[in-house]
Amino acid sequence: MTTTTGDRRIVIEPVTRVEGHGKVSILLDEDNKVKQARLHIVEFRGFERFIQGRLLWEVPVLVQRLCGICPVSHHLAAAKALDRIVGADKLTPTAEKMRLLMHHGQFLQSHALHFFHLCSPDLLFGFDADVAMRNVIGVAAAHRDLAVQGVMMRKFGQEIIKATAGKKIHGTGAIPGGINKNLSIAERDGFLKDIGQMMTWARGVVDIARGYTIDNLATLADFGSLDSNYLSLAAADGSYEIYDGGLRATTCDGEIIFDHVDNQLYDQYLNEEVRPWSYMKFPFIKSLGPEHGWYRVGPLARVNNADRFTTPEAEQARQEFAAVTDGKPCHVTMGYHWARMIELLHSVECIQQLLNDTDLQGTDLVVNGERRAEGVGIIEAPRGTLFHHYKVDEKDQVTMANLIVSTTSNNEPMNRSVQKVAEDHLSGRMEITEGMLNHIEVAIRAYDPCLSCATHAMGQMPLTIELYDHEGTRIDERVRG
Amino acid sequence: MNPIKFTIDGIRIEATAGQTIMEAADAAGIYIPRLCAHPELKPYGSCRVCTVLVNGRPQSSCTQPASDGLVVENNSEQTQHIRRDIIEMLFVEGNHYCMFCEKSGNCELQAIAYRFGITAPKFALQFPAQNVDATHPDIFIDRNRCILCARCVRASRDIDGKNVFQFLGRGAKRHLGINSDANLKNSNIDVTDRAIGICPVGALLPKRVGFHTAVGQRLYDIEPIGTAIERRRSAEPA
Numbered sequence A: 001m002t003t004t005t006g007d008r009r010i011v012i013e014p015v016t017r018v019e020g021h022g023k024v025s026i027l028l029d030e031d032n033k034v035k036q037a038r039l040h041i042v043e044f045r046g047f048e049r050f051i052q053g054r055l056l057w058e059v060p061v062l063v064q065r066l067c068g069i070c071p072v073s074h075h076l077a078a079a080k081a082l083d084r085i086v087g088a089d090k091l092t093p094t095a096e097k098m099r100l101l102m103h104h105g106q107f108l109q110s111h112a113l114h115f116f117h118l119c120s121p122d123l124l125f126g127f128d129a130d131v132a133m134r135n136v137i138g139v140a141a142a143h144r145d146l147a148v149q150g151v152m153m154r155k156f157g158q159e160i161i162k163a164t165a166g167k168k169i170h171g172t173g174a175i176p177g178g179i180n181k182n183l184s185i186a187e188r189d190g191f192l193k194d195i196g197q198m199m200t201w202a203r204g205v206v207d208i209a210r211g212y213t214i215d216n217l218a219t220l221a222d223f224g225s226l227d228s229n230y231l232s233l234a235a236a237d238g239s240y241e242i243y244d245g246g247l248r249a250t251t252c253d254g255e256i257i258f259d260h261v262d263n264q265l266y267d268q269y270l271n272e273e274v275r276p277w278s279y280m281k282f283p284f285i286k287s288l289g290p291e292h293g294w295y296r297v298g299p300l301a302r303v304n305n306a307d308r309f310t311t312p313e314a315e316q317a318r319q320e321f322a323a324v325t326d327g328k329p330c331h332v333t334m335g336y337h338w339a340r341m342i343e344l345l346h347s348v349e350c351i352q353q354l355l356n357d358t359d360l361q362g363t364d365l366v367v368n369g370e371r372r373a374e375g376v377g378i379i380e381a382p383r384g385t386l387f388h389h390y391k392v393d394e395k396d397q398v399t400m401a402n403l404i405v406s407t408t409s410n411n412e413p414m415n416r417s418v419q420k421v422a423e424d425h426l427s428g429r430m431e432i433t434e435g436m437l438n439h440i441e442v443a444i445r446a447y448d449p450c451l452s453c454a455t456h457a458m459g460q461m462p463l464t465i466e467l468y469d470h471e472g473t474r475i476d477e478r479v480r481g
Numbered sequence B: 001m002n003p004i005k006f007t008i009d010g011i012r013i014e015a016t017a018g019q020t021i022m023e024a025a026d027a028a029g030i031y032i033p034r035l036c037a038h039p040e041l042k043p044y045g046s047c048r049v050c051t052v053l054v055n056g057r058p059q060s061s062c063t064q065p066a067s068d069g070l071v072v073e074n075n076s077e078q079t080q081h082i083r084r085d086i087i088e089m090l091f092v093e094g095n096h097y098c099m100f101c102e103k104s105g106n107c108e109l110q111a112i113a114y115r116f117g118i119t120a121p122k123f124a125l126q127f128p129a130q131n132v133d134a135t136h137p138d139i140f141i142d143r144n145r146c147i148l149c150a151r152c153v154r155a156s157r158d159i160d161g162k163n164v165f166q167f168l169g170r171g172a173k174r175h176l177g178i179n180s181d182a183n184l185k186n187s188n189i190d191v192t193d194r195a196i197g198i199c200p201v202g203a204l205l206p207k208r209v210g211f212h213t214a215v216g217q218r219l220y221d222i223e224p225i226g227t228a229i230e231r232r233r234s235a236e237p238a
């Protein structure tokens, strides 16, 4: 903490446990009440330009470099867009199921990482707990078994990725029109040996998240919560879907705004707004306009939007989740954590089903069809809906790339949640405690944002929280690197 | 005729008349790193990765004929040092992004770098402005990755009988050109030409097959470059 004369200037540790970094600025009015809070992200849009001129089959491998945390999501979204371009409208069962297995492996590893390493310290120790305790080391010390489970579940997910994509990170498995390998019997048997344990642990984390949410509902209900619209993919019958399906948007009352929207037509339904103070775009639902058309994506949106899960235990868990809000959408921002664990359970159930499917040992891996000049691939990444859109010329070179990543969709909601938390917890107080600032971190962290990926940066950015008085003078700052 | 006798790193080697040091070493199961040399092509001697010390003087082993009594150093500190610098220079003179290059795992330059334990070059990257020629329906050139080894030039001329390629420009501006015209589309190259498959790096490739081989099944995933040659030696009775 540093203090300078004149303007009081306090350096505050910012959002540590999100992937990548950003900056939060809080502007106070004359009565020292929060007037405005903004999450800024420094942009680096080198990627869309860099990819121009590259050969189309390189794209699924190249785009993964956007993100060190969910490269598989970019890999698969790009592969889906390229399937469209090479005219592979229906993949072989082996290709389709290998990609699904890869995707669920990614969900498992990403959600396990988020829960155990990033959010469990908040849940287990409380937001105001000593910062020395409130981290993954603290969890390891106080809840050793949980920490071990976290590591093991993440590892299992990573091994699934390796077996399907070829490498734990930045693999090459998905190629335009299919996949480049199947699952060997030896690989399959290795996973089958551990899948029972994964199921047990997955049930356990759903219990923790549910117990925590229900026990603390009174405090959590209003914590950064927003009556928002929700966007996700959904299957043709309305079931939960993360790999295929159409776009579904719902209002805060659960009314359908649009449904079964063909991925190729996403830009007829969504628009992106640029605001001068942020490098990140603000997507919105066209029919509602920029003011009301913002929406949330990710676990909460998907579980709210799904009519049902296709696996029995996740469906049971979803019903318990939905019962808390009488079947209406849940707007509690901290509900993301519970929803995320239901998804983790679903992914483990899907992995179990897939491992027992002999299509994974098939040898028919790639199909091609009539070539197109343009393709859109949309999948649900762990953090939310991910859009990849490419155009190619007749020479097979990319001429246009447009990406909307999950964190970009959650940009507006994150800003609103930060503002709400800032209003509720900071207004009028000039003493800024570690615990209070962590309330802002906790709100941002609920969305599991990946800031570096959202701004298409190849590296990481520092994150700062700044406090400005009504004259625009910066009075406080905390940097957590 | 009596065989030619000489030594490589103290090991006695026999060669037949007309063999180069590299050819004799290959036959004896001693691997000398190389990039421009290829068994189907006449020696060219441009990359210098195959540098050995012949009676104490640096020579390219792919062009130097074997002769009686030569003392050749292949695996010495000095030769490894020279080769390492050459390999690192090849990396910085081009734009070699192995992470998304479809030749990864099958690339001789990458495989040699791995063999030398090179993870990042010590020289400054030059980021030369290079282009991609994707005009041909089935073949493309990515000049970002071309190491000017002339394998394609020689294969097209001597094996395919077509003479599709030639080098243009001098010094740092030297680049792979097309004989017939400005781009590949107008040449008489064919995807089945030997020139295509013979490129050691990811510069001259058939289209639409990239990444079809899974990680783990690629050439140098299975064994490091040079292993096949070295196996000849270990297979010989002592």
Ligand code: SF4
Residues within 6 Å of the ligand: B145, B146, B147, B148, B149, B150, B151, B152, B153, B176, B198, B199, B200, B201, B203, B204
């Ligand atoms: S294209 Fe390949 S074979 Fe031809 S000169 Fe360049 S690196 Fe050598």
Ligand code: FES
Residues within 6 Å of the ligand: B033, B034, B035, B036, B037, B044, B045, B046, B047, B048, B049, B050, B051, B060, B061, B062, B063
């Ligand atoms: S291999 Fe001998 S000079 Fe290139």
